[in-house]
Amino acid sequence: MPIPRSRPVPGSRRRSIAAHLAVLIAATFVAPATSAAPAAAATAPVNLARTGAATASSVELDRADFVAAQVNDGDRGTRWSSKYQDDNWVQVRLATAATVDHVVLSWPNACARDFTLQTSANGTTWTDVARVQRDTCPRTDVIAVNSSQPVSHVRMQGHQRWAGYGYSISEFEIWNATMPAPAPSRGLLPRPVSMSETGGTPYTLNRNTPVVAVGPQATAPATYLAGLLRPATGYGLPVVTRSSAPAPIVVEVGAGKGPAGQAAEGYRLVVTTAKIQISADTPNGALNGVQTLRQLLPQWVESDTVVDAPWTVPAVTISDHPRFAHRGMMLDVARSFYPVHEVKAYIDAAAQYKINRLHLHLTDDQGWRIAVDNPASNPAGIDYGLLTSVSGRTAMTYNDNGQLMGTELGVTGFYTKADYAEIVRYAGLNGMTVVPEIDIPGHTNAALHAIPQLNTAGAAPRPATGAQTAPANGTGNVGYSTLDAASPATYEFVTQVLTQIAAMTPGPYLHIGGDEAHVTSRANYTTMVDSFNATVASLGKTVVGWNEYAGTALPQDKAVVQYWNGDRTAVANAVTRRGAKVVLSPAPHTYVPQKQDSRQPLGGTWACGGPCGLDRHYNWDPGTFIPNIAETSVLGVESALWGEFIRRLGQAQYYSLPRLIATAEVGWTPQAQRDYADFTTRLSVAGGRLTVQGVNFFPTTDVAWRRQAIGRSVTVAVGAPAGAAWTVTAPGVSTADLTATVTWSDGQVEALTPTATREPSIPAMRVNSAFTVLSRRTFGTPGTYTGTLSVRSAGLAPVEAPLTVTVRAA
Numbered sequence: 001m002p003i004p005r006s007r008p009v010p011g012s013r014r015r016s017i018a019a020h021l022a023v024l025i026a027a028t029f030v031a032p033a034t035s036a037a038p039a040a041a042a043t044a045p046v047n048l049a050r051t052g053a054a055t056a057s058s059v060e061l062d063r064a065d066f067v068a069a070q071v072n073d074g075d076r077g078t079r080w081s082s083k084y085q086d087d088n089w090v091q092v093r094l095a096t097a098a099t100v101d102h103v104v105l106s107w108p109n110a111c112a113r114d115f116t117l118q119t120s121a122n123g124t125t126w127t128d129v130a131r132v133q134r135d136t137c138p139r140t141d142v143i144a145v146n147s148s149q150p151v152s153h154v155r156m157q158g159h160q161r162w163a164g165y166g167y168s169i170s171e172f173e174i175w176n177a178t179m180p181a182p183a184p185s186r187g188l189l190p191r192p193v194s195m196s197e198t199g200g201t202p203y204t205l206n207r208n209t210p211v212v213a214v215g216p217q218a219t220a221p222a223t224y225l226a227g228l229l230r231p232a233t234g235y236g237l238p239v240v241t242r243s244s245a246p247a248p249i250v251v252e253v254g255a256g257k258g259p260a261g262q263a264a265e266g267y268r269l270v271v272t273t274a275k276i277q278i279s280a281d282t283p284n285g286a287l288n289g290v291q292t293l294r295q296l297l298p299q300w301v302e303s304d305t306v307v308d309a310p311w312t313v314p315a316v317t318i319s320d321h322p323r324f325a326h327r328g329m330m331l332d333v334a335r336s337f338y339p340v341h342e343v344k345a346y347i348d349a350a351a352q353y354k355i356n357r358l359h360l361h362l363t364d365d366q367g368w369r370i371a372v373d374n375p376a377s378n379p380a381g382i383d384y385g386l387l388t389s390v391s392g393r394t395a396m397t398y399n400d401n402g403q404l405m406g407t408e409l410g411v412t413g414f415y416t417k418a419d420y421a422e423i424v425r426y427a428g429l430n431g432m433t434v435v436p437e438i439d440i441p442g443h444t445n446a447a448l449h450a451i452p453q454l455n456t457a458g459a460a461p462r463p464a465t466g467a468q469t470a471p472a473n474g475t476g477n478v479g480y481s482t483l484d485a486a487s488p489a490t491y492e493f494v495t496q497v498l499t500q501i502a503a504m505t506p507g508p509y510l511h512i513g514g515d516e517a518h519v520t521s522r523a524n525y526t527t528m529v530d531s532f533n534a535t536v537a538s539l540g541k542t543v544v545g546w547n548e549y550a551g552t553a554l555p556q557d558k559a560v561v562q563y564w565n566g567d568r569t570a571v572a573n574a575v576t577r578r579g580a581k582v583v584l585s586p587a588p589h590t591y592v593p594q595k596q597d598s599r600q601p602l603g604g605t606w607a608c609g610g611p612c613g614l615d616r617h618y619n620w621d622p623g624t625f626i627p628n629i630a631e632t633s634v635l636g637v638e639s640a641l642w643g644e645f646i647r648r649l650g651q652a653q654y655y656s657l658p659r660l661i662a663t664a665e666v667g668w669t670p671q672a673q674r675d676y677a678d679f680t681t682r683l684s685v686a687g688g689r690l691t692v693q694g695v696n697f698f699p700t701t702d703v704a705w706r707r708q709a710i711g712r713s714v715t716v717a718v719g720a721p722a723g724a725a726w727t728v729t730a731p732g733v734s735t736a737d738l739t740a741t742v743t744w745s746d747g748q749v750e751a752l753t754p755t756a757t758r759e760p761s762i763p764a765m766r767v768n769s770a771f772t773v774l775s776r777r778t779f780g781t782p783g784t785y786t787g788t789l790s791v792r793s794a795g796l797a798p799v800e801a802p803l804t805v806t807v808r809a810a
Contacts, residue, residue: 082166091155102795111137144794187685190668200315266321326636327667328357334364335643365445397474406645439513458484479518514549688729699732711803
């Protein structure tokens, strides 16, 4: 078996079944009290509430816009709200009595913590269907009813409100049948520029398949591919330069092999019954092809143990290349540290979506994370080792009100030069270039806290009386620190640090920050940043800075402005006057510490005036974002993960994904080929893949996350426990939300309980693990038995998976 490594959205008055399905799969499922699942409906499910009549025990403030009729009008922008007591109800009387499969209750804000769903055949005598107790809000509850007899009324009877207000329900849906299974999707992310499915027989990977590397530069991507496939398949997959074996996987790298005009990262992928061929001009182009092939295989290929799965790939022809050269992710290791193994895991999750830049925010007010050696020539007598021995031990702590920033103190630590080299190496294997950032002349409190020589008259903040250095500061305050523009030690220090970082970094970029230098005068800011720009240019690197530095003396045709907020015109001027390129990280569209859902207890809301959901990260156009510049001046896009409150890898993944995937597609796919509904359909397939990988992602509400199951065939002796087991992926679902039945080929039926090692929790910032369903059966007679698992949750078609048990004589 594989071992796994809301804001309410207004809707139209005529919701489609597909839209309802998206809500259902992402919702909170509630098991029925007592029921037998009905057979699948032959016709499309109908929301019986739409033709029914709604009434309620009360209406908040007796307002006409909160009346009961708002719960079944098909408009999520309206709602019923009750008076401010716990014992309130709302009900729908059906136009005609009917059997009911499931009910959907959409709570936009004032949810019930505790309620009972009831049905009645006459509006007088009520039957309790399910008692529901939940501690998240807003939310959607899906409740199985599965009535065996027609009912005329369905009621929500409240027991406990969320807070002081009454109950609010935007839609009360009563469905007569299970929703159909979602249409198949290849789930490719980012969406390829061109793909055709030939309809031929799929390719099948087998234990004799070789990976053939054609061309000296093909070895690295071919080796990467083989390394991805070996753990789950259990196949040897030797990487060779030639082979006569049937059905090889061929990775070919050489001039003219990829799409014309797209040599840097373009690739072709052709899959037939007889061969898989990846062709590209460069190793990175071939690696992009490998990532696409990876997504065409079953999600179980991500397992780190052998899985008994059919390793097939559909027959396709793909020609693909990125829209923008820079598709980045920034990791703030300064405010809270991530050790090397966590950085690698963060790279692993992003690389499969063709993210190709790793921007490391190495220094800030709260900490310094990169070792710098003492140089042979050191006029100021600076001990550079203090940067890490002192400020490698500081991080985020508490805000000015004494409140803990995050779930724990910021993590301390630093990278040795060997650590940094390993990150650079590993990033390179995954097709990523590292962009190191030393944030100057503001955001420099960690340097001032460590180095006495930097604490001259023009530096801020000032040391306390009797101290040689500025005090450590673990708050999230910004803009209070600065280097001294009049001190020679400032320029000596910055030159030495940038020189050593440049020598450790094979990529072409050095990022100097330059943002939020609020206590630095404009004259002093310009003096320092002009000097820093020239230093970076003298080191043979391209300088990068946040958009506040756009008006400084940028090296002509060799500078990048990274926009996050503020004046776009200054950025446009840097392009037209200095030939700068632009990386776009606008906060509403790329800042992942902003809440993505109002139920999250932590996170900012300033960028969007509320949660910055997945749609905000997807629905924007980098080509037109900066006025009066050509798209060719846009180098690309970058997701930014700041560390004021995010701690450790799991939380970093939870806030980044799936919004980072949206940014990856924004940076890759042509604007005319991007569509949010299509994106979320493809993304729905990725949820199970991320689950198998053990990635902690946020199960976004408006994504219809798909469920998949697979069984492990076994051989046992008569009388021994079979140990037959299935793995089920169902993002965002709790154990209590699933029921499982196994039907055996000899007619026996088992009702089983799925188990998980981790339940989902928005407050705890975690998604659920995969589920295991384990048969308890023993067999008394030798033979071959097939067990078919059926996993159900309210309102959804079941997911099924067979396995075989071979029983031998004892």
